[in-house]
Amino acid sequence: MPKKIMESREELRTAMIDAAERIITEQGVEALTARRLAADLNIAVGTTYNVFRQMDDLISEVNARTIAKITSIITGVDKSARKSDELLMAYADAYIGFVTANENTWAALFVGEVDPESESHKRNLAQTLHLFSYIEEALSAVSPETDQSEIQASARALWAAVHGMLSLVAHGRHSILGLGNIRDAINVLITNHVAGMKAKR
Amino acid sequence: MPKKIMESREELRTAMIDAAERIITEQGVEALTARRLAADLNIAVGTTYNVFRQMDDLISEVNARTIAKITSIITGVDKSARKSDELLMAYADAYIGFVTANENTWAALFVGEVDPESESHKRNLAQTLHLFSYIEEALSAVSPETDQSEIQASARALWAAVHGMLSLVAHGRHSILGLGNIRDAINVLITNHVAGMKAKR
Numbered sequence: 001m002p003k004k005i006m007e008s009r010e011e012l013r014t015a016m017i018d019a020a021e022r023i024i025t026e027q028g029v030e031a032l033t034a035r036r037l038a039a040d041l042n043i044a045v046g047t048t049y050n051v052f053r054q055m056d057d058l059i060s061e062v063n064a065r066t067i068a069k070i071t072s073i074i075t076g077v078d079k080s081a082r083k084s085d086e087l088l089m090a091y092a093d094a095y096i097g098f099v100t101a102n103e104n105t106w107a108a109l110f111v112g113e114v115d116p117e118s119e120s121h122k123r124n125l126a127q128t129l130h131l132f133s134y135i136e137e138a139l140s141a142v143s144p145e146t147d148q149s150e151i152q153a154s155a156r157a158l159w160a161a162v163h164g165m166l167s168l169v170a171h172g173r174h175s176i177l178g179l180g181n182i183r184d185a186i187n188v189l190i191t192n193h194v195a196g197m198k199a200k201r
Numbered sequence: 202m203p204k205k206i207m208e209s210r211e212e213l214r215t216a217m218i219d220a221a222e223r224i225i226t227e228q229g230v231e232a233l234t235a236r237r238l239a240a241d242l243n244i245a246v247g248t249t250y251n252v253f254r255q256m257d258d259l260i261s262e263v264n265a266r267t268i269a270k271i272t273s274i275i276t277g278v279d280k281s282a283r284k285s286d287e288l289l290m291a292y293a294d295a296y297i298g299f300v301t302a303n304e305n306t307w308a309a310l311f312v313g314e315v316d317p318e319s320e321s322h323k324r325n326l327a328q329t330l331h332l333f334s335y336i337e338e339a340l341s342a343v344s345p346e347t348d349q350s351e352i353q354a355s356a357r358a359l360w361a362a363v364h365g366m367l368s369l370v371a372h373g374r375h376s377i378l379g380l381g382n383i384r385d386a387i388n389v390l391i392t393n394h395v396a397g398m399k400a401k402r
Contacts, residue, residue, distance in 0.1 A: 110372050150389060157362060157390040164365020165358070171311050188351060189358040193390070196397030 013051050015041055017061045021105070024062055029108040032059065056112040060120035066105045067127045073098050074134055084142045085194040091134060092162055092186050099166050107170060132156060143197040154193065161189050214252050216242055218262045222306070225263055230309040233260065257313040261321035267306045268328045274299050275335055285343045286395040292335060293363055293387050300367050308371060333357060344398040355394065362390050 019040045023032050032055060038045040052058040073094045079087060099106045114121050135155035140146070165182050220241045224233050233256060239246040253259040274295045280288060300307045315322050336356035341347070366383050 110369070110374050114373060153386050153389040154393065157366070157386040160365040160369060160386065161358060161362030161390065162365070164361040164363070164368065167365065167368060168311070168361060172315055173311050185354050185358040185361065188354040189362065189390075189394070192355065192397035192401070193393045194397065195400045196393030196395065199396045199400035200393070 009051065012043075012047075016048065016051055016058060017065070020058050021062045021065060024059075024104055024108050025102070026104070028104045029059060029111050056114070057118065057120060059108055059112045060114075060118065060124060062105065063109050064120060064124055064127070066102070066109060067124055067131070069102075070095065070098055071127060071131055074131055077134075084138045085191050087138045088135065088158070088190045088194070089187055091138070092190065093183070095162060096166065096183065096186075099170075103170055106166075110167075132159065135159060139194075139197065142194050143200070146197065146200075154197070158190065158193060162186055210252065213244075213248075217249065217252055217259060218266070221259050222263045222266060225260075225305055225309050226303070227305070229305045230260060230312050257315070258319065258321060260309055260313045261315075261319065261325060263306065264310050265321060265325055265328070267303070267310060268325055268332070270303075271296065271299055272328060272332055275332055278335075285339045286392050288339045289336065289359070289391045289395070290388055292339070293391065294384070296363060297367065297384065297387075300371075304371055307367075311368075333360065336360060340395075340398065343395050344401070347398065347401075355398065359391065359394060363387055 016037060019037055020032055023036060023040070034045050034048045034055065037048050037058075052061075074091060077087070077090050077094050082090065132152070132155050135158060136148075136151050139151050139154050143151075165185060169182055217238060220238055221233055224237060224241070235246050235249045235256065238249050238259075253262075275292060278288070278291050278295050283291065333353070333356050336359060337349075337352050340352050340355050341349075344352075366386060370383055
C-alpha cells in the first residue's frame with residue numbers, strides 16, 4: 001500500500017482491518033503482528049496500538065467480516081421444497097464450501113483471547129447465534145413440539161460436529177476418520193439425528 | 202534432571218520422550234523445542250537430532266503414550282447391562298474426563314506434520330482405529346443389520362462431534378454453543394443418533 005496520510009481515525013481503522021484481513025487470508029492469523037501491520041500500512045508500530053489496544057480486538061473485527069460472509073452464504077441457500085435433512089445438508093455444504101475456500105480466515109474465528117465484555121465479541125456472538133437459528137428452524141420443522149432448549153442443543157451439537165470434522169481436515173488429521181469424504185460422515189450424522197428426532201416425537 | 206551419562210541410545214531415547222511429555226504436559230506443545238529439551242536433559246542440542254530427526258517424530262512418540270492412556274480409560278468402562286446410548290455416553294464421559302485433566306497432551310494429538318509413512322504414525326493410527334471399534338461395537342448392538350461402513354461412519358462422526366465440542370472448550374469458544382454444560386449437547390447428539398439408527402432399522 002502506498003504511503004498516505006490517513007485523513008481520519010475512522011479511515012485508519014478501516015485500513016488496518018483491510019490489511020489484517022489480507023494478511024490473515026494470505027498467511028494465516030499467526031502472521032498478523034503489529035510490526036507487520038505497521039510495515040504494510042507505512043505507519044509507526046505505536047500508531048497501531050492507538051487504534052486497537054490489542055491484536056485480538058483487530059482479529060475480532062476481521063472475524064466480524066468473516067461471520068458476515070458466512071451469513072450471506074447461509075441465507076442464500078434455497079429453503080423451498082426440501083425435507084429437513086436435505087436442507088440441513090445444503091447448509092452444511094454451503095459451510096464446507098466456505099471453509100474450504102477460506103481456511104485461514106475461518107481458522108482465525110477460533111483463536112485469540114476473547115474479552116466477553118467487548119462490543120465486538122458481543123456482536124460476533126449475536127451474529128453466530130443468528131446463524132444457528134437457521135439450523136434450529138430446520139430442526140423445529142422435523143419436530144415442532146420439541147422443547148426449544150432441546151432444538152437449540154441439537155443445532156449447536158450438529159454444528160460442533162461439522163466444526164470438529166472440518167478442523168480435523170484443516171490440521172491434516174482427516175485420516176483419523178478413515179473416510180475419503182468428510183461430507184459422507186456429516187450426512188450420516190444429520191440423517192440419523194433427524195430420524196431420531198422424528199422417531200421420538 | 203541431574204547430568205548423567207546416557208548408557209545407551211535406547212536410554213537416551215526414553216529420557217527424551219519422558220522430558221518431552223513433561224514439557225508438553227506442563228506448558229503445551231508450543232514449548233517443546235530442541236533447545237529446551239537439550240537444556241532439560243543436559244545434552245547438546247545436536248544430540249537431540251541424532252535420536253529424533255525432527256520434533257514431530259518426538260511428538261508422535263508422546264502421542265503414542267497419550268493414546269495408550271485413553272485406550273486404558275476406554276477399555277476400563279464397564280460395558281455390562283447398559284443400553285447402547287448409555288454405554289456411548291459412558292465412553293464420552295470417560296473421554297471428557299481425560300481431556301479435561303490432560304488438555305495439553307490431548308491438544309498435542311492434533312498438531313505437527315504427520316508423515317503418513319512413518320512407523321509411529323501408522324502405530325498411532327492403528328491404535329486410534331482400535332479405539333473407534335468400541336464405539337462401533339455399541340452402535341452395532343443398536344442396529345446389527347446396518348452396513349459396517351455406515352457403522353464406521355457413524356462412530357467417527359460421533360467422535361468428531363465430541364472432538365469438535367471439546368476443542369471449542371479448549372480454545373475458549375465454548376460460549377458460541379451458549380450451553381452451560383457441554384455434556385448435555387453430547388448427550389443430545391448420542392441419544393438422537395441412536396434413536397435414528399433404531400428407527401431406520
